[in-house]
């Protein structure tokens with residue numbers, strides 16, 4: 001039986017992938033363009049400059065202000081030093097960054113995408129290189145459509161070399177966050193840096209070159225998950241770049257407007273908003289995932305409006321609620337009312353709460369810690385005179401930038417004597433002196449010997465008391481193991 005035409009599969013399925021249409025955004029100028037330049041400059045200066053900032057941490061720690069020291073498993077950020085067991089601080093900062101993005105998105109839409117995202121910054125930089133080498137939009141289109149010849153090949157090779165140079169200087173600079181930057185730079189150019197430094201530079205140079213130079217808006221539209229997440233973050237109060245169709249439509253050129261039977265809208269259909277768009281979309285078709293809210297179309301449209309003597313703001317930052325208000329002839333709400341609303345205040349409160357909690361924990365954290373592991377096999381050793389010995393591994397962590405001299409004692413342990421495996425058992429004493437080097441951990445294998453008459457299973461506490469003026473003793477309770485007293489008696493009776 002033949003299927004009806006309506007449910008017959010099409011002869012040729014629609015392609016899953018659309019071929020990319022190259023985007024050659026036109027040069028524009030205006031407040032948002034200048035703001036983008038400023039943000040790009042600030043982002044690049046921070047990115048390039050940060051590894052070269054110095055921070056004096058004394059003779060025992062590196063002097064790089066921001067350093068991920070993988071070799072010694074430390075993260076330094078100015079006065080803050082994070083140890084591996086304190087990774088929750090880094091997790092807290094990442095959570096703050098995430099909530100900060102939620103806050104920014106719910107308040108001003110995709111501002112991150114439009115101004116500060118590295119993909120945006122790099123793409124913007126490369127598009128500027130295109131304009132410097134190939135010329136503006138029309139010249140780029142002509143060159144793109146021109147057949148390959150010696151001149152086009154040379155021009156392309158030159159441009160790609162510039163791309164590679166930028167990729168090397170930007171992507172490659174990432175390695176300086178992972179080692180002392182001046183030293184690594186010397187080693188890098190003399191060929192004595194670790195192979196991983198060259199490999200990382202190569203990978204980051206290539207990804208920057210490829211993503212910024214060739215993939216461009218496709219990263220934002222198809223690869224990056226953030227635009228999808230943002231769709232859930234935006235609401236009717238979020239600022240987005242909006243074409244005010246109630247003002248612009250019906251659109252038509254000035255020539256068409258002259259011959260029209262009814263007055264046309266403000267949009268003169270000059271396509272300048274499309275020409276400058278770095279993702280190649282037409283904002284007049286409404287909000288779309290390809291819009292990174294860079295606001296360059298606002299600059300372009302304002303110029304077009306100026307040229308025909310119409311009010312600016314045909315394309316503008318606007319919320320859905322304000323768009324409805326304006327479309328019905330009412331004034332938009334004040335900007336502060338839009339920005340300060342329960343949702344943004346709630347995000348800010350969570351963000352600030354986490355920040356305050358992290359600061360409190362940073363201020364309250366101990367810079368000297370002790371942990372104790374009791375040896376379990378055997379749990380105790382009975383010495384010839386009846387005394388009982390337990391063995392412990394004591395880890396002392398000194399997170400300060402100077403050595404700490406400590407006195408270790410066993411509290412609640414009458415008659416106990418301590419010695420380490422670096423000492424003879426005959427040298428056991430009531431307290432043990434240990435020095436922990438700056439910014440490091442010292443592991444001490446330690447024996448506690450208790451005379452026969454005191455030996456019974458019970459809890460006691462190791463106390464590590466700094467002998468310097470700073471003080472700040474740390475304690476860790478553990479268990480002393482010994483034969484049960486009745487066993488002891490039984491054994492005693494048996495031997496009698």
Ligand code: SF4
Nearest residue numbers: 277291292294295297
């Ligand atoms: S539509 Fe306007 S705001 Fe959106 S990406 Fe294009 S130029 Fe930027």
Ligand code: SF4
Nearest residue numbers: 267268270271273301
């Ligand atoms: S730039 Fe403004 S006037 Fe020109 S087409 Fe775009 S919306 Fe219309």
